[in-house]
Each structure stands twice: as C-alpha cells, then as structure tokens.
Amino acid sequence: MFGSAELSALHAIVGADGVLCGASVERAYDCDAYTVDRSKPTAVALPKTTGEVARLVRWCNEVEMPFTARGAGTGLSGGAMPALGGLIISTKRLNRILQCDIPNRKLLAQAGVVNSHVSKVVADAGLHFAPDPSSQTVSTIGGNIAENSGGPHTLKYGVTSPHVLGLTLVCPDGEILTLNRREQTPDLVSLIVGAEGLLGIVTEAWLKLTPLPERTETALIAFSTVRAATQVVSAIIREGIVPAALELMDRRILEAVRMAFGLEFHPDTEAMLLVECDGAPASCRAEIERVGELSSGALDFRLAKNEDERSRFWLARKKGIGAMGRLAPTIVTHDGVIPPSRLPEMLEFVYAIADEHQVGVANIFHAGDGNLHPCFYFDDRIPGTVERVVAAGEAIMRRCVELGGSLTGEHGIGIEKIDMMPLMFTEADLIMQSWVRRAFSPGNLCNPCKVIPNQKGCIEHRRRWRGAAT
Amino acid sequence: METDNLSDLTAACIRCGFCLEACPTFQITGEETESPRGRIYLIRSAETNKLGWAEIAPHVDRCLGCRACETACPSGVHYGQIFELAKAKMPSKRWRSSLLRQLTDVKRARRQFQLAALLPGRKLPSFISRLLTKQPTSTRIPRPQELRNYPPLEGLPPIKGQVALLRGCVMDALFPNVHEATIRLLRRLGFEVIEIRNQCCGALHAHSGDLQEARTKFNQLVTSLPRDIVLLTNSAGCGSHLKEYGATAQDVSEFLYENGLVDALKMSDGLACRVGYHDACHLAHGQGVRRQPRELIRSVPGTELVEIPDSDRCCGSAGIYNVQQPILAKHLLDQKWGSIEFAKPDIVVSGNPGCHAWIEQARAERSSSIQVLHTMEFLEASFSGLFD
Numbered sequence: 001m002f003g004s005a006e007l008s009a010l011h012a013i014v015g016a017d018g019v020l021c022g023a024s025v026e027r028a029y030d031c032d033a034y035t036v037d038r039s040k041p042t043a044v045a046l047p048k049t050t051g052e053v054a055r056l057v058r059w060c061n062e063v064e065m066p067f068t069a070r071g072a073g074t075g076l077s078g079g080a081m082p083a084l085g086g087l088i089i090s091t092k093r094l095n096r097i098l099q100c101d102i103p104n105r106k107l108l109a110q111a112g113v114v115n116s117h118v119s120k121v122v123a124d125a126g127l128h129f130a131p132d133p134s135s136q137t138v139s140t141i142g143g144n145i146a147e148n149s150g151g152p153h154t155l156k157y158g159v160t161s162p163h164v165l166g167l168t169l170v171c172p173d174g175e176i177l178t179l180n181r182r183e184q185t186p187d188l189v190s191l192i193v194g195a196e197g198l199l200g201i202v203t204e205a206w207l208k209l210t211p212l213p214e215r216t217e218t219a220l221i222a223f224s225t226v227r228a229a230t231q232v233v234s235a236i237i238r239e240g241i242v243p244a245a246l247e248l249m250d251r252r253i254l255e256a257v258r259m260a261f262g263l264e265f266h267p268d269t270e271a272m273l274l275v276e277c278d279g280a281p282a283s284c285r286a287e288i289e290r291v292g293e294l295s296s297g298a299l300d301f302r303l304a305k306n307e308d309e310r311s312r313f314w315l316a317r318k319k320g321i322g323a324m325g326r327l328a329p330t331i332v333t334h335d336g337v338i339p340p341s342r343l344p345e346m347l348e349f350v351y352a353i354a355d356e357h358q359v360g361v362a363n364i365f366h367a368g369d370g371n372l373h374p375c376f377y378f379d380d381r382i383p384g385t386v387e388r389v390v391a392a393g394e395a396i397m398r399r400c401v402e403l404g405g406s407l408t409g410e411h412g413i414g415i416e417k418i419d420m421m422p423l424m425f426t427e428a429d430l431i432m433q434s435w436v437r438r439a440f441s442p443g444n445l446c447n448p449c450k451v452i453p454n455q456k457g458c459i460e461h462r463r464r465w466r467g468a469a470t
Numbered sequence: 471m472e473t474d475n476l477s478d479l480t481a482a483c484i485r486c487g488f489c490l491e492a493c494p495t496f497q498i499t500g501e502e503t504e505s506p507r508g509r510i511y512l513i514r515s516a517e518t519n520k521l522g523w524a525e526i527a528p529h530v531d532r533c534l535g536c537r538a539c540e541t542a543c544p545s546g547v548h549y550g551q552i553f554e555l556a557k558a559k560m561p562s563k564r565w566r567s568s569l570l571r572q573l574t575d576v577k578r579a580r581r582q583f584q585l586a587a588l589l590p591g592r593k594l595p596s597f598i599s600r601l602l603t604k605q606p607t608s609t610r611i612p613r614p615q616e617l618r619n620y621p622p623l624e625g626l627p628p629i630k631g632q633v634a635l636l637r638g639c640v641m642d643a644l645f646p647n648v649h650e651a652t653i654r655l656l657r658r659l660g661f662e663v664i665e666i667r668n669q670c671c672g673a674l675h676a677h678s679g680d681l682q683e684a685r686t687k688f689n690q691l692v693t694s695l696p697r698d699i700v701l702l703t704n705s706a707g708c709g710s711h712l713k714e715y716g717a718t719a720q721d722v723s724e725f726l727y728e729n730g731l732v733d734a735l736k737m738s739d740g741l742a743c744r745v746g747y748h749d750a751c752h753l754a755h756g757q758g759v760r761r762q763p764r765e766l767i768r769s770v771p772g773t774e775l776v777e778i779p780d781s782d783r784c785c786g787s788a789g790i791y792n793v794q795q796p797i798l799a800k801h802l803l804d805q806k807w808g809s810i811e812f813a814k815p816d817i818v819v820s821g822n823p824g825c826h827a828w829i830e831q832a833r834a835e836r837s838s839s840i841q842v843l844h845t846m847e848f849l850e851a852s853f854s855g856l857f858d
Contacts, residue, residue: 003838044502095500137491320544324543325547329482
C-alpha cells in the first residue's frame with residue numbers, strides 16, 4: 001500500500017525532493033548490476049543524514065514495509081534488489097566526508113561517498129584507502145562495507161574489513177548504534193562488515209588510511225597456455241613472495257580489452273598475468289626481478305616504464321569486465337574461491353562447463369588468492385539462455401566448494417547464491433546464522449530474502465523475480 | 471556495433487555502472503533515473519513496451535547529451551545515438567521546434583538576440599519560462615559580439631590550399647569575431663577559406679530528436695560543398711555531428727595543429743597570461759579532441775596553460791538545455807565557474823559557442839576580471855594582441 005498518506009509521511013522525513021516513485025523509478029531501481037532476478041521497489045528515499053535514515057527505518061517498521069539499502073547499485077549478487085518490494089533507502093546523498101584525521105591516518109565518511117574519492121582526498125598527504133574493488137570509481141563505501149569488498153590489492157593489504165575502524169549503524173528497528181573496534185567485545189564491527197545489509201544500514205564509517213607505497217613495479221606477463229600462467233602463480237606463492245597484486249586475464253578478456261582500450265599483446269597469448277610489487281625500492285625491485293625469473297617460460301615480460309604505462313595496464317584489468325559488453329549484450333560475473341594450488345585444474349573445468357552449457361566464458365581474476373571470476377557472456381533476449389547460464393554457474397560453485405574453497409570471495413551471496421548456501425554450510429551452521437540475524441532483525445523487513453536460505457515465502461517469489469528479468 | 475536499432479544499441483549496456491560518476495546529472499541528484507545506465511534501461515523498457523515513452527520523457531529530457539558516459543564506458547555503448555533515437559520517439563514539444571527554427575536561421579537569430587536587449591536582465595520573462603519548463607528562467611539571452619577591427623594581415627606565406635569553414639548558425643549570429651580569428655589563423659598558414667554561409671549542419675535538431683530535419687539540413691550542407699575539400703568548424707557541437715553523419719570534417723583546432731600552427735605560434739609576439747582550457751563536451755567526449763587545443767595554447771610564448779579541475783565536465787549549456795532545464799543547467803554553471811576560479815586563470819577558453827555564451831554569463835553575473843574567449847580568438851591574439 002503506497003498512497004498519498006505514505007508519500008507525505010516520507011516527505012516529512014526527507015523532503016519532497018528526497019522521495020522518488022512512479023513507473024520509471026520502479027523500473028530503474030528493480031536491480032543492480034546483477035540482472036538475472038529483478039523486483040520493483042514501491043518507492044525510493046534519498047536521506048542526507050543518519051537521523052533521516054533512522055526515521056525512515058522506524059517508519060517502515062510502523063507500516064510494516066520492507067526496506068533495502070542501495071549505494072551505487074554496482075553489486076554483482078543482487079544485494080540491493082528490493083526482493084519483496086518496499087522502500088529503497090539510497091545512500092547516494094549521504095555523500096560527505098565528515099572528518100579527516102591525517103596525523104592518525106583515519107577519516108570519517110558517510111556511506112554514499114565513492115571509494116576512489118576517499119583516496120583522492122588524502123593523496124596529497126601520501127595516503128590512500130587500500131580496498132580497491134574494480135568498481136572503485138563508482139561504488140560506495142557503504143556498499144563496500146556491506147559486501148566486505150576485495151580487489152586486486154587485497155592479496156597484500158586485505159579486504160575491506162580490516163580497513164574499517166568503526167561505524168554508525170541504523171539497526172533494523174531504527175536504533176542508532178555507534179560501534180568501535182577497540183571499545184566493544186565481541187567485535188561487532190567485524191560482524192557488520194560483510195553482513196550484506198541484513199543487520200541494518202551503515203551510514204557512516206571511520207576508515208583506516210594506508211601510506212602510499214614508496215615504490216611500485218608493475219609487469220604484464222604473457223603465456224601461451226592458461227596452465228603455464230597458473231603454474232607461475234603457484235610458484236610465486238610457493239617462494240613466499242607477496243605481490244601487491246597478482247591477476248590473471250585469459251584470451252577472451254584480452255580480446256575485449258584490446259577492442260576497448262587498444263591494449264596490444266603477443267599473438268599467441270592465451271593468458272596474461274599482471275603482477276605488481278610495492279614497498280621499499282630495493283626489495284620491490286628484487287621481488288619483481290624474481291617474478292621475472294620464475295616466468296622464464298613466458299612469451300613476453302613487460303615492465304611498466306612509467307606511471308602512465310602502469311595505469312594503462314591497470315585500466316585493462318579494472319575495466320576488463322565492463323569491456324565484456326563488446327562480446328555480448330549480457331554478462332554474469334561469478335565469484336568463487338579455491339586454494340591457489342588448484343587453479344590449473346579448476347580453470348580447465350570452467351572452460352569445459354561453459355562448452356557443455358553452450359555459453360561463452362572469459363576469466364579475469366585475483367589469481368594470488370585463488371579468487372575466480374568466470375564471466376559468462378550471452379544474449380539474454382534469446383529464450384532459454386538465462387537458465388543455461390544459471391546451471392553452469394551452479395556447477396562451478398559446487399566444484400569450488402569440493403576443492404576446499406568458498407562460494408564467494410567478494411561479491412556476496414545476495415539473492416544470486418542463496419540456494420547454494422547448503423553446499424558450504426550444514427543445517428546447524430545456517431540455523432546459527434539465522435539466530436544472529438534474528439537478534440538484530442526480529443521481523444523480516446530489513447533486506448528480506450537475502451543470504452540465508454529457507455526463509456518461508458522466498459522460494460515462491462523467485463519465479464516472479466526471474467519473470468521480471470525477461 | 472554498427473546499427474541504428476535501439477534494441478541492439480541498448481543491449482550493449484551490461485549495467486556495470488562505471489558511467490555513473492561521469493554523469494553530471496547523476497552527480498547532482500544521486501538518482502538512478504538521472505544516470506546513463508538508468509536512462510538506457512528506461513529507453514530499453516520503452517522500446518519493448520514495458521514503459522511508455524511519455525513516462526520516461528522527463529528523465530531523457532534531463533540528460534545533457536554531454537556524452538561523458540561514453541568516455542567512461544568500457545563496453546563502447548553508443549549513448550549519443552541512443553539518446554537521439556530516443557528523443558525522436560518522445561512526444562514532441564512545439565515550442566522546442568520553434569526555438570530551434572529561430573536559432574538556426576542566422577538572420578532571425580541575430581535579430582532575436584538583439585531584441586533581447588529589451589528584456590529586463592536579458593532574461594526570458596519568468597512566466598514564459600514557467601509555462602514552457604515549469605521552472606523559473608536563469609538563462610540570459612546572450613548579446614552578439616561587436617565586430618572587432620583586426621589589423622591588416624602582413625608577411626603571409628603563399629596560398630597552398632583551400633578549406634571550407636562552416637559559419638553555422640549560433641556561432642555566426644553571436645560570435646562573428648571567432649570566425650574572423652579562425653580565418654586569419656588559417657590564412658597565416660597559407661590556407662584560403664571558403665566560407666559556408668547561411669547553412670546549418672542540423673546538430674541541434676538531431677540533439678533534440680528531430681532526426682528528419684537533421685538529415686535534411688546535413689544533406690543540403692554537404693551537397694552545397696565544393697568537391698574534395700575539408701570542412702572545418704570551430705563549433706564542437708557541429709563538428710561532432712558532422713563526423714558522426716559521415717562528412718569529411720575536422721575541428722579547426724585539429725587542422726591547425728596538424729598544419730603547423732604550433733611553429734607559427736612560437737614565432738608570434740605571444741601573451742603573458744595564465745590560460746584555463748574548458749573541454750567542450752562535443753570536443754572531448756564527442757570527438758576525442760583534448761590534446762590539440764592544449765598544445766596550441768601551450769605554444770603561445772609567455773602563456774601558461776593551467777588545468778581547470780574536471781575540465782571535461784559539462785558546463786550545463788548543452789545546446790538548448792539551459793533553456794529547457796534552467797535549474798540543473800545553472801547548478802552546473804556555478805560548479806564550472808567554481809572550478810575555473812580555483813585554477814586562477816586570466817583567460818578561460820573553449821571551443822564551442824554554447825559553452826562560450828554560458829560561461830560568459832557566469833563571468834558577467836560576478837563581474838569577474840577573467841576573460842572568456844574562444845580558443846581561436848585567443849590564438850589569434852598571440853599575433854595581433856588582445857582586445858578589451
């Protein structure tokens with residue numbers, strides 16, 4: 001039920017220009033960057049303060065309307081999809097940096113601040129915010145916290161969680177909690193980061209700032225087989241070298257990247273490694289030289305000569321997934337983790353599964369920590385394709401778990417992988433997780449139908465979500 | 471993907487969202503419906519009858535058409551084309567076509583611009599603006615330049631070739647000195663200029679979705695040109711449009727850069743000043759021309775080129791956008807002026823009449839001492855000095 005009474009209640013909280021509704025709005029907000037399932041919101045609110053978020057949440061509780069937080073909408077598992085309709089609480093106007101404490105290397109940002117903006121603001125002080133998901137030029141701090149985002153430099157610097165010192169949370173009942181890692185036991189910050197918006201809405205966060213490395217060396221190494229590339233990855237890790245980043249791109253990604261950015265590569269290249277070492281000049285130099293020796297069987301070893309070339313190498317990696325649009329109209333990027341030593345066999349499995357289900361697949365991923373991103377490309381306007389893509393994805397996830405890995409490295413479970421949770425967790429595990437959820441969120445209003453399976457009603461909704469996508 | 475099929479064009483978007491922060495209207499509003507990704511999705515939905523064209527029209531109308539999203543897009547989505555095709559499907563606004571008719575006919579436009587002196591503050595009365603756009607007006611009607619007396623050209627090289635220069639509509643009516651400066655620079659390099667008068671390329675029509683009129687105007691223009699001649703334009707919007715429609719056209723800054731103006735400038739008297747360069751959207755995003763004008767400015771002895779932050783962010787002029795969406799346009803203009811002031815230039819230059827007039831309004835409102843010029847006027851001043 002959403003009529004003029006509801007509208008004026010929302011206007012009273014966020015002002016007339018802070019509420020959006022109507023057919024176009026329902027459509028535009030019915031999914032994020034995961035497009036297989038879609039569901040319309042009733043309305044969208046754009047608050048500017050923590051207080052406004054809390055009042056919105058309390059109002060949703062009063063009228064029993066589901067609510068889902070949304071940042072930039074670049075999530076890849078449907079975390080911002082309003083599964084049961086209701087209110088989308090957009091953080092896009094919570095976009096201020098509130099405090100900047102350079103001597104103590106920390107900064108307080110509202111949830112809607114764009115990730116790369118934080119690094120830009122503190123660059124002159126020789127600092128940066130280390131988590132760097134590929135979407136960092138657009139994705140928000142709030143979204144990064146919800147998904148506990150990783151990124152290429154995760155290998156050395158860690159995912160989002162260790163970079164969050166404290167946060168302000170609007171709980172599912174509208175209460176405002178201020179959490180600080182040092183003051184609370186148990187460490188609730190670690191629980192909230194990565195909770196995918198199930199336990200409330202993060203509105204502000206103290207972020208840890210990391211000094212920029214003294215020196216950075218970046219190499220692009222071409223191989224004639226994927227296996228040869230993955231073997232070098234294993235060798236680097238075995239040596240005990242911890243590069244800042246260790247990324248793999250296969251031939252199909254490279255072709256898309258060549259079309260998009262004119263990146264040239266050896267004609268026999270089947271896989272490319274991007275290796276970055278950073279730190280003190282001498283050790284950094286020694287590390288990259290050792291990587292060069294380990295890659296003696298490679299077709300080509302190119303070291304970035306300057307900052308320009310380095311950013312060109314990285315542009316190809318960071319926008320590689322986006323460039324996939326040059327190969328087909330729709331892509332679904334998967335996210336699974338395996339022990340790095342199993343990379344060679346896993347990649348062969350990925351190619352075989354894609355062939356079997358007749359969909360195109362390309363691989364671009366964080367090889368160093370075994371975080372795979374098989375990227376299926378297809379035309380979703382052709383009937384039956386979406387189902388084949390979903391089946392192929394499930395087979396890959398199953399294999400990840402069998403090999404001792406995990407269902408997700410950094411994209412989250414969201415709506416996409418909810419059915420696969422039992423692959424990894426026992427029934428007791430899942431019950432435990434739903435207890436935690438219930439402790440924060442007794443009702444089913446805060447981002448319903450996500451992450452934890454077997455919630456009554458969700459299964460039947462699935463058909464509607466899929467239907468909305470066609 | 472070479473196609474003019476909206477379904478295929480919009481399907482090229484994989485919804486990664488990398489365009490979001492490049493989009494001025496998304497930056498201001500934070501609304502998905504005012505972002506490139508959102509608009510493409512809405513257009514795709516209207517094309518498949520899931521939404522009505524009239525329903526999505528307000529969101530498409532709020533798009534500047536600046537195409538900054540194309541620069542950001544890794545998938546190579548042809549947003550400009552999607553935008554024009556979608557505009558063509560929208561319910562038409564009669565006042566818009568009448569405004570376009572006035573603007574693109576040089577004589578009528580000049581008369582209208584002169585008559586505007588009768589209006590208080592050179593602004594359209596608010597009741598008319600509200601009638602048309604439901605918003606109060608913020609756009610002053612620009613005053614046409616007075617013709618300058620440039621000194622006679624001396625010591626010129628022999629003629630080595632001919633080029634055509636599109637005098638166009640808005641540029642011709644408002645900024646005749648820009649044409650004069652352009653012609654003088656070309657002549658300094660040995661090029662004789664054939665001036666194409668009273669012809670409109672149709673860019674403003676295409677931008678507003680009147681694709682038929684755009685095509686007619688384009689065809690008229692192209693058939694009137696002498697064979698085997700390069701068509702030059704000093705207006706970014708025209709250049710971008712002409713190239714897309716397949717004409718052998720260049721922005722004059724590209725041509726001058728390739729034909730030796732850098733060396734000629736180095737021999738000129740020069741100007742001791744700080745210059746900021748504003749990237750017109752249809753040069754930077756539409757044609758990928760960023761380097762050439764900067765290199766030319768740098769070659770002026772005594773001149774320091776200073777970078778304006780976010781120099782390729784739209785100033786809000788965007789064709790007739792500042793008449794249709796005065797509130798957002800004004801917001802962008804104020805942002806732009808803030809960035810210009812941050813760089814502390816003595817002169818700010820750009821390569822498009824729309825930006826020129828709109829940024830000049832910001833200057834006039836603040837009685838700033840920063841001078842607003844077209845790139846060609848500035849470069850010519852290196853030879854013949856600045857006018858006050």
